[in-house]
Amino acid sequence: MLKVSTPGLATTVQDLGRPGYYHLGIPLSGGMDRFALRAANLLVGNDEGAAVLEAVFMGPQLVFGEDATVAVTGAELPVLVDGKEQVTWTSFAVKKGQTLSFGFLRSGARIYIAVSGGIDVPLALGSRSTYAIGALGGFKGRPIAAGDELPVGAGKGAAAGRNVPEALRRKPGQPAELRVLPGLYWHRITAEAGRQFFADTWKVAPEADRMGYRFRGGKPIEFVPHEQPFGAGSDPSNIVDACYPYGSIQVPGGTEPIVLHRDAVSGGGYFMVGTVISADMDLIGQLQPHTPSRFVEVTMDQALAARRDCKALLAKVREALAA
Amino acid sequence: MKTRYSFGGDEHVFVEIDEEMSLEAFFKSLSMTNAVRDAQIRGVTEICPANASFQIKFDPDVISPDDMLAEIKSLEKQADKADPVINTRIIEIPVFYNDPWTHETLMRFRERHQDPKSTDIEYGARINGYGSVADFIAAHSGSPWFVSMVGFVAGLPFLYQMVERGRQIQVPKYLRPRTDTPKLTVGHGGCFSCIYSVRGAGGYQMFGITPMPIYDPEQKISYLRDFMCLFNPGDIVKWKPIGREEYDQAVADVDAGRFVPTIRNVTFDLAEFNRNIDAYNAKLLEALHA
Structure with missing residues (x-):
């Protein structure tokens, strides 16, 4: 059991997600940086998809009810056990009664705290992930709060000192580059607007959460003249409400792009210019507000090659931690 | 197409x-x-x-x-x-139009509305050519509606009015979305109505509220024990206008676990429907109340 002394900002229980219910408006959920989530679990000897805590911008303070092996991956910040600093991306032992706490964020946005045995909340539709908008899954369907007692599963835990070397981690660059496959309603904008979209440097807006990341600072998008179809609404950025792919980039009113993430709204009435490729979705979870960002146009072949690169990196992490 | x-x-x-x-x-x-x-x-x-x-x-x-x-x-x-024929369900949804809760909310967001001097339902009635709110409610609740999509958030149905295009109710969304919408609000934007399954942001005009939950992640509500979302794409909905007393009774019945929604299995044939829409709808309503 983990007793929550302070919860952090919006700390939630997450695993790899809940596929199969998007047609009813229930999104995948799960860790925004799934590479970091998998690595944290592998470090402590859990299954890759065990439930962990995802904390954004600041960590919680947790008192351990049993001995456990712990690892913290993702963003960089000081990790402390009874005030003594530990190394990130590295497994360490915590004794019953000790307190895990965190210092101020140095880089990145989200940390993943894996505990041997996993966070053992009940499965909801096959997953332990929290979907807070729908009060589903996780700990009572919500972010953790002070006083909560989080159940931890049985698990021996791996040894302390196991490490994911820096060369096997991925971080967003400066500016962050998010690769995009144009499509969906790309034809609704002018060729010049399309060129400009990829040329501009955008900044992550403060409205950036598990549902989606908003960007601002680029030029407004110009639309191809077009009579609005019946049922779509009068603004040129409106469409007859349709499904939204994960990673899809909608631009309401043509001004501020929003990239949908793991707690996506499943559909709505805004056109989309394309979709961030699967290989770069983890990077979005590590972007802080105000981070300069660029969208980079790629082809499907490049998207698939990037996906293979990510899998190869994960395979190396698995191999490094298999022993 | x-x-x-x-x-x-x-x-x-x-x-x-x-x-x-x-x-x-x-x-x-x-x-x-x-x-x-x-x-x-x-x-x-x-x-x-x-x-x-x-x-x-x-x-x-x-x-x-x-x-x-x-x-x-x-x-x-x-x-x-x-063949555009489906076996589906028709579900009656009680609606307390012009209720105090959506009214309180819409008054808080008047500056985001096209017509701050009217309420959402007065505005909807006027721009769709209805002489009174009562006439507008009669039109909104008179015909069945198709659940043409479920989503946005968990279990939220988009509903398409089953009348000729010329008679379909259309309203713009709020100029800027609200940051709050009461749970179970019946809203309308473009040509679609919806039921907000959870409390939260929203841009649709608010016409009323239903006492009947449509999403229950804890699956404690009697008719949501099998699955937490009531609606599937292809379901048909019929609104039933109710007043405050009926609303309060329904809420009490839901809380006590004795609310039984009216749901009937029906077959829907699009070609038949298109031949005579009003007659076909009358048949659907007969099946609902049989």
Whole structure:
């Protein structure tokens, strides 16, 4: 059991997600940086998809009810056990009664705290992930709060000192580059607007959460003249409400792009210019507000090659931690 | 109708059946998504029908995007030939129009509205040519509506009015979305009505509220024990106007676990419907109240 002394900002229980219910408006959920989530679990000897805590911008303070092996991956910040600093991306032992706490964020946005045995909340539709908008899954369907007692599963835990070397981690660059496959309603904008979209440097807006990341600072998008179809609404950025792919980039009113993430709204009435490729979705979870960002146009072949690169990196992490 | 295929990144195929909304486009979307499900194409992880489009999520490690696209395209001809007939349900939803809770909320967000001097339902009545709010409520609740999509958030139905296009109620969304909408608000934007399954942000005009929960993640409500979402795409809804007393009674019945929604199985035939819409709707309502 983990007793929550302070919860952090919006700390939630997450695993790899809940596929199969998007047609009813229930999104995948799960860790925004799934590479970091998998690595944290592998470090402590859990299954890759065990439930962990995802904390954004600041960590919680947790008192351990049993001995456990712990690892913290993702963003960089000081990790402390009874005030003594530990190394990130590295497994360490915590004794019953000790307190895990965190210092101020140095880089990145989200940390993943894996505990041997996993966070053992009940499965909801096959997953332990929290979907807070729908009060589903996780700990009572919500972010953790002070006083909560989080159940931890049985698990021996791996040894302390196991490490994911820096060369096997991925971080967003400066500016962050998010690769995009144009499509969906790309034809609704002018060729010049399309060129400009990829040329501009955008900044992550403060409205950036598990549902989606908003960007601002680029030029407004110009639309191809077009009579609005019946049922779509009068603004040129409106469409007859349709499904939204994960990673899809909608631009309401043509001004501020929003990239949908793991707690996506499943559909709505805004056109989309394309979709961030699967290989770069983890990077979005590590972007802080105000981070300069660029969208980079790629082809499907490049998207698939990037996906293979990510899998190869994960395979190396698995191999490094298999022993 | 011209079908348009596109990729949503490396994990989604997005198919627009038609740019504009129609029951024909909705039926084709439903028919194609059913065909995708029946075909059991390997690698498919999500099948999502929408109003006049649909989306398939797949695992590109299992099937290449081009192969996935070809599989879906191959189902289009079959869907075109399919009879637009479905076995579905008609569900009665009680609505307390002009209720105090949505009224309190809409008054808080007047500066985001096209017409700050009217309420949402007064505005909806006026711009759709109804002489009174009572006439507008009669029109909104007079015909059945199709659940043409479920989504946005968990369990939220988009509803398409089953009348000729000229008689369909249309209203713009708020100028800027509200940051709050009461749970179970009956809203309307463009040509679609909806029921907000959870409290939260929203841009649709607010006409009333239903006492009948449609989403229960704890699955404690009697009629949501089998599954937490009430609606499926293809369901038919009939609104039933109620007053404060009936509303309070229904809320008490839901809380006590004795609320039983009126739900009947029906067959819907689009060709028959198009031949005589009012007569067909009358038959559906007969089935509901049988």
